[in-house]
Amino acid sequence: MYYPNTIEKICYDEKHIEGVVEEIKVNFPSYFERCIEFEEGSEISLLAGQTEKTAEVGCGSAVKMKVRNIRQILTEIMTKGIEKFNRGRLGYLELLNIEALEEFEDSPAVFKSALWRECRIIQKSLMSKSKELDKFQRDFNLANPNDLLTVCRNISTFSSWYTEEFNDVDYDSLKGLASLKLSKLDTEEYTVVRVLGGGIKSQFLHKLQPSYFPYRSKEAIWALWYLTNQKDFDCKEKSQFLMISKEKSAITQNYFYPYELFGYYAYQVYLLLKKEVFNAK
Template sequence: MHTPHMNLGERGYEREHIDTVLAAIRKHFPTYFATFALTAKKASEAFQTAVAEWRKELRDYEKFLDPDSLEEYEDDPGSFKSGIKSRCPIIRRSLNSPASDMKKYKIAFKLATGADLLRVSKNIAAFGRKHIKSFDDETHEAMADVADLGLGDLLEEDYIVYGVIGGGIKSHLLYSLYPNAFPNRSRSAVWALYFLSGKSDFGFKDGSES
């Protein structure tokens, strides 16, 4: 589901801040993991269930973000609005959600143009294909600076439809195709980090949810 965009400012990307958050997560992780997986068997079952859930929608995302499929809309970009609504699982769920806090999302989607949605979807898909070609698991795990991740371009205007495709949707699209290379910044994932980091605000004026 759509996750509201949060602007952490420069400090959110600083090494010192990241190390502080990681230290908090390392401290609290064992306690939460123990409640998540009471036994090795339950842990295995939980992971298998998560993988099965991911695979269930993989084909839908592969079809939706296929370059040839997206290119078909170039002659009539306006029609992409109905296309993304019906063919993209995360967009469909967001628009069909009865939650009151999704009203703004639905309004933003209504105001968005098919051309903008198509342009950004194509850019995100192209970014994913390019990024995964040079992605290496060991190199990725050894990185110590946010800039080294090579994801900075995703913050640019070319990858955003304000109110519709922001950090949450963007990360979900890329994660759905390349789960080894992109994190899923879903609402539940953000809340998980909130608890794992000890519900600390880390000095941010907007509180610990940031």
């Protein structure tokens, strides 16, 4: 049985969304600067990202100071990010393309085996000794292979449709939540309860088409919490991004956070990052 995302209705309110976006814009510059400073502290960046410049100070005395090459530092960050992204990507591309999925129609059990063998996120989750993943490991083992195959085929089909749909669209000028057309991904058709949820299916989409689909990782959800200055925006649960259990004294990411909302906020961060990259010197 499919269960809906645990998200309050106010989170879809237009004014609420505008408030979240404005808060992200306010806090983005300080976090961007901290990101540069962090990368700058690495050995590579100190060699490639900075140069020494002699400056006149006071009565003609000269001192040497570090001059940051922001563009070089950003290039390093992106290069490392691309290298990390490409690790294990081939398995996703080979398994989750439409033609390959059609070949598994008569053998869904074989597909289930290939899923944990070829998709690193599934493999790592199943091999993890973390207590947090005990339920996932049990539920994956019990999952119906036909359901897994059907949902993966739907995800792959959606990915192909989406890239064609936005191929000739001025992507950087889209306005409003509905403009990104991601709502279908939060429906039963694209979910295997407790097995292929928001995080894993977003990883599938991200590996297939990284230009269009952000990865709704644990770190990304926490990042939105920090970028919004930990404000609740009138949510009764105090945070739409976190799940807070007073009984267990535990705080985790909201595992059920809708991909449609996440995708829209990630899109806003993308626009801010793109501006910084093009203005970097």
